[in-house]
Amino acid sequence: MKTENLMEIEKNKLRSAYIHIPFCKKICSYCDFCKVFYDDKKAKKYISALEKEILTSYKNEPLETIYVGGGSPSSLSIENLNNLFKVLKRLKLKDSYEFTFECNYEDITDQLLLLLKKNRVNRLSIGLQTFNSKYEKILNKKIDKDLMIKNVNLCKEYFNNVNVDLIYALPDEKMDDLENDLNEIIKLNVNHISTYALIIEEHTILYVNNFKELNDDAQSKMYYKIVEKLKSNGYVHYEISNFSKPGFSSCHNLAYWNNYRYYGFGAGASGFINNIRYDNTKSVDNYINGKRIVYKEKINKKTEINDYVMLSLRKINGIDKLSFKNKYNKRIEDVFDYKKLVDDKLLMENKNNLFIPSDKLFVSNEIIIRLLDSYILNK
Template sequence: MPVLPVPQFKALPPLSLYVHIPWCLKKCPYCDFNSHEIREQGNQALEDDYVKALIKDLETALPDIWGRRLSTIFFGGGTPSLFSANAIDTLLTAIRMLLPVEHFAEITLEANPGTFEAQKFADYRKAGINRLSIGIQSFNRQHLQALGRVHDDQEAHRAVEIAMKNFDNINLDLMYALPRQSLQEAQQDIETACALGVTHVSAYHLTLEPNTLFHRYPPKLPDDEQAAQMQEIIELTAANHHYRHYETSAFAQTGKESRHNLNYWLFGDYLGIGAGAHSKISFADKIVRQMRYKQPKEYLSRAHAGDSLIQTQQQLTIDDRGFEFMMNALRLSSGFDTVLFRERTGLPIAAVQTQLEEAEQRGLLVHDHLRIKPTVLGRRFLNDLLQIFLPENNPAG
């Protein structure tokens, strides 16, 4: 079998920066993110150490992204709003000194209602944060308790009120199919979120992830049929409030889609700094994935010692490129331009032609030489659609 030439990129994709802050007030029983309960809130020494480590991390990563411009920045966690506005300001100043940042770059901070103070969020805005993503999860007091959240329904409303005084671009995270949640309660949550007039709402199906308390001690959840009904109600309610359902779990007012997440879904590049952060970086002839050391203590000690912060690094195979592109881009309701596949993977669309034809025959997507997009059926059965593109299903692989 002839050895295929390594695909070359004519141009590199847009680049985003993800900054991981791994601490939170309390570990939620459903959460499988790299987050750790903070033992002492307002620990200035820990905050200062971690900010220094993040800046060192970014400095060390510069050779991989030299000369490239940041289109978005995202502070995720954990609960980044546990850090002071001064810490965020210090980080953003360092980022701008080290890398060119687009003039109107989207800069998002994740925040949880238990950390809201009016002055603090005014200061975040002054520091350069221009988009807020608030982890509401539910406006129902009983469901918040069942989810182990540190805030109640009143604090959820208060958080949105404070946010809207300082920001004009706000996302609310909701969850549905919660323990003992009724159809009416799921509808009430999405109605409340939309009525508040925020620019973006994300609605995630609660799943029992391994290595979580809920996985070890499963609560009683709505069955698949009830969860599907909840999803339909959420989509209909959001549409009635003029939110466009542009991605599997995301709803936005016109022009307010998450630019950071769109870059992920369209197989753009992102540098992740911080404990456990992931990166995907393209070079002229390869795509590399990296992961930083996960445990905050180890990450900090390695940064302090000047050791490498990258725990794992791997190069994507040709087959992986096609699958990973599809795994992300087919989450978008409107699909993607066909030419983007070659631009972001270096491969001709013919590399997945057999899978495209199978998916179309099964009614899961439609495609032509200009655009590829999932059908309503494909969006509803997204896992079935993505499985078609798994590398083991690639006859050329």
């Protein structure tokens, strides 16, 4: 077989599946995800619809990663969790795999953790966001620091691969508030931490109530404080917003950042199969009624390269030049004229990699846009 065909087959290998569970017991004021209030009967129907989608689309490939996110997958009743896992059994996994399940810390019990363990889950992701109870009302989220600590520690008794999420740049948040959150999160000693600056999206409760994001200067100071503090406490900064103990980076998220192909199952999920990106409907009712895909786009070569570059630059190591060459049969310098960006110290390169320097990570979006603008192939 020709090398180009082999490259195409390798590129289109399906390695991952994301499964969206759009149910929550309470709606957070900043939430822009696809979610509805938990309803037991609706959840049952939803899981049946999920089974139909998997039966229609999944081609039995052994997967490297599965990620069950939401919403709050842990909001499902035990009966519905059992139904869900019966459906997910249809997805084959390779011998070595990562299977993540998102949990709301309030839902964590021995019973839940045992059930997850019995059903191939080997990684948990827990949305703590902040320990600061002054945000309870603003975020419309229960903030019970003692319960957070107790339940994360309980998770660690069952799973050694645990992620917690931290949100910063909250309304009127001060550096001291952030320091306190970081100190608490470090004490938890989990293997993975994901951080997000609060974005106030339209149609969220925060937006309607006229809350404003912190300015760029404040956000940038907070971002670099997080990086400095987590790195000095043994975490590897491996992606713009993600930190892990050595060996615990998220394989599922790396699959996205490496632009690998993946299934997206469920309402609001997106997937990338062969060269087609698709989005499922965000309407849970439409999804239940079988009206699934609302958007499909065949990705041409230029878009594919741009996506690869954009996603790879989120990683601290940036673009692996050899992988780029192997994928696209071209050197990166023959596709982008990025010398000016290197001269301006917005990009750095060595023999193997092209990457964003650590002091410019906060402005990575602007740098990526400039790099994409320097596309020279077929010009």
